[in-house]
Amino acid sequence: MLLFTPGPTPSPEAIRVAMSVPTIHHRTPEFEEIFKVVREKLMKIMNMPEVLMLASSGTGAMEAAVTNLCKSRALSINAGKFGERFGKICKAFDIAYTELKYDWDTPASIEDILHAIKSNPSIDALCIQICESAGGVRHDVEKIAKAVKDVNKNIMIIADGITAVGVEKIDTTHIDALITGSQKAFMLPPGLSMIGLSKNALLKIEQSSKGFYFNLANELKNQRKNTTAYTAATTLIIGLKAMLEIIENIGLENFYTNTKMRAQAVNAALEAIGLKIYPKTPSFAMSTVYDERAKEIRSIAKKKYSVNIAGGQDELKDKLFRINNMGLIDSYEIAWALNAVELALDELDIRAYDGTANRVFSLKIFKGAQ
């Protein structure tokens, strides 16, 4: 079965091999050396002056960022399931929040955000997805962050980059917390989250950190010494080291270019067989299609052609399908996934099969077609 969901993504063999070692103790010089290397590589790829690794799924890092960086009121951007989650975190911790809601295909508007922060001076944190994975929309976080800082430089910008880090170059100039997780572009099994932190975020954390397991001041103190407050996710961190080395060997720019080219070729192939790309500003992380029969298309792709693609969530559960573009993907695998979708359309009598999806994809990837 080919796993083509935008998280979890399949772990390449080199990573699985790297992780097939006996468990080592986390309080040892051997592990601290690995931890140090991974920390440095992460700071570089995230382009942030500090980074913390937490043994949790991505949501744990979202919770840690909100509870440690928001002191009075959050402004939460809800353009899908993951944006909604920031609001739910605030609620769970009795943190006041204002929410701006958008349709899942629609990027957040700078005007709305500026209006909200100007009319509510108690807002001290903006929570936003870089890519909202529910509908595959790319918010213009860099531009939004700059505009917000121009109004009030003390507002913490908490950016959920779980499907953005390792996908494209993110301008982190105005981002205070950049969150990611192991099971998306880094292609590891789930269970490790990471937060890149700005200098201002570090100051805020050192002044008034909160919580116990997700107390970032405590983690900061330990991780600067290449250890963790509690038992580290040692095996995942060893796998992450292998993945970061693979990315370095490919070259970060090449890695990003490959993802972008693949995403554009996949979208073009899907459109060429009459499908509609859902988001108004699609992220390169995934190709998201709106179709009344999305559920049937997915079901045929899985049962008959062994391709597992993701559906939608909530009201769009059966109307969207999402194909992953993140990480290291062999062209022959994504080509087969596209072929499976085209064959499914044929089987559903939506469109007769003629190999168009693969032709368009191959021309773009291998023949440089525009």
Ligand SMILES: *Cc1c(COP(=O)(O)O)cnc(C)c1O
């Ligand atoms: C996957 C994802 C999450 C959730 O991460 P978990 O690892 O499931 O906790 C949060 N935000 C975005 C944008 C995601 O894609």
